[in-house]
Amino acid sequence: MATGTVxxxxxxxxxxxxDIPNDADVxxxxxxxxxxxxxxxxxxxxxxETEVAGRSVREVLDNLFAGNARARTYVLDDxxxxxxxxxxxxxxxxxxxxxxxxxxxxxxxxxxxxxxxSGG
Amino acid sequence: xxxxxxxxxxKGLFRTRRGGGGWDIDHVDFLGDNVTLTLTxxxxxxxxxxxxxxxxxxxxxxxxxxxxxxxxxPAYPPKPEGLEENxxxxxxxxxxxxxIWALQAGGxxxxxxxxxxTVPGGLFRSTDHGESWELIRSLxxxxxxxxWMGGGADQPGIHSIxxxxxxxxxxxxxxxxxxxxxxxxxxxxxxSAAKACAPTTFRRS
Numbered sequence: 001m002a003t004g005t006v007x008x009x010x011x012x013x014x015x016x017x018x019d020i021p022n023d024a025d026v027x028x029x030x031x032x033x034x035x036x037x038x039x040x041x042x043x044x045x046x047x048x049e050t051e052v053a054g055r056s057v058r059e060v061l062d063n064l065f066a067g068n069a070r071a072r073t074y075v076l077d078d079x080x081x082x083x084x085x086x087x088x089x090x091x092x093x094x095x096x097x098x099x100x101x102x103x104x105x106x107x108x109x110x111x112x113x114x115x116x117x118s119g120g
Numbered sequence: 121x122x123x124x125x126x127x128x129x130x131k132g133l134f135r136t137r138r139g140g141g142g143w144d145i146d147h148v149d150f151l152g153d154n155v156t157l158t159l160t161x162x163x164x165x166x167x168x169x170x171x172x173x174x175x176x177x178x179x180x181x182x183x184x185x186x187x188x189x190x191x192x193x194p195a196y197p198p199k200p201e202g203l204e205e206n207x208x209x210x211x212x213x214x215x216x217x218x219x220i221w222a223l224q225a226g227g228x229x230x231x232x233x234x235x236x237x238t239v240p241g242g243l244f245r246s247t248d249h250g251e252s253w254e255l256i257r258s259l260x261x262x263x264x265x266x267x268w269m270g271g272g273a274d275q276p277g278i279h280s281i282x283x284x285x286x287x288x289x290x291x292x293x294x295x296x297x298x299x300x301x302x303x304x305x306x307x308x309x310x311x312s313a314a315k316a317c318a319p320t321t322f323r324r325s
Contacts, residue, residue: 070190
């Protein structure tokens, strides 16, 4: 896998203290994961790096795309599965469930959505 | 004969004009992108361009007074839970637009009506210049769809759409036909006739 873009940031910036659960987390407030997209997709549709609530990839993307419906069609297919040549990593690990996007997400998760290099 | 030609290529949409010395490129849109199909609607002059972005899927654009705007891409409804469909090789049949393979304007008296043929074989109709699309279920639900094949792609597709010019605004009691070598079947009552021509190999089925 690779992004194919020269400006892609390999890591998201995160304040050191953000890894420590705050009172809101303890009270059951929605968990917020950081989501980032490649520069390449920005050619077609704006997908800004953002924090989104959700306990699974599905929940995170549903919440994200609720405010950016056009971007949804660039990442997900007609059946809401991850497009064949797209990939998503959570904290450095590629997700397992491309159809239902059930992979768990926590409040410190960093989610990267980008193009996969398919084929040989 | 028109002196303008739109050429869809893997590297963009090129507009060429006939001059004294032949055809010359005078404008390029979507430079670097894979433009798979273009339609100029003779009723209002609008252009529609289908793009295949590979990773990001198929997209559809419509011309405006100042350029282009992305509009809705025909999309398949949710596949029923538990439904298992395989082609004759045992490969799962997918309910997602893999390619826009045919675009056709509706009848002269149906402004805004467009037809779209796709891979994997769904025929779509729009009544609002492509703002929204409806899958023609009578064709998609045809019992022989699982046997569709051919056309040079891994999945079947509708590559040609012919609108019946005789009376596109006929009354609602009249059923229009989609024919492709199998017994003719209704698309929807009261809609312009569209003949979807499946790949040649399919005609023999």
